[in-house]
Amino acid sequence: MRIEVDLDLCQGHAMCELEAPAVFSVPRKGKVSVTDPRPPDGERAAVEAAVRYCPTQALKLLDD
Numbered sequence: 001m002r003i004e005v006d007l008d009l010c011q012g013h014a015m016c017e018l019e020a021p022a023v024f025s026v027p028r029k030g031k032v033s034v035t036d037p038r039p040p041d042g043e044r045a046a047v048e049a050a051v052r053y054c055p056t057q058a059l060k061l062l063d064d
């Protein structure tokens with residue numbers, strides 16, 4: 001799996017970091033950075049939750 005971020009949409013709400021802290025990192029004032037753009041399958045549920053709960057739909061999970 002692979003993660004795509006639309007930084008134009010990201011508003012730094014950090015819901016993604018809350019759901020998948022091993023994959024996303026959001027500074028106090030700023031936009032998300034994906035610390036693991038190709039996370040292992042064990043992170044799938046957490047990443048799916050991050051995608052679902054991102055308030056601006058800035059995240060996409062793609063399968064290779």
Ligand code: SF4
Binds near residue numbers: 011013014015017054
């Ligand atoms: S939850 Fe969405 S808007 Fe918030 S930091 Fe993560 S990607 Fe950006």
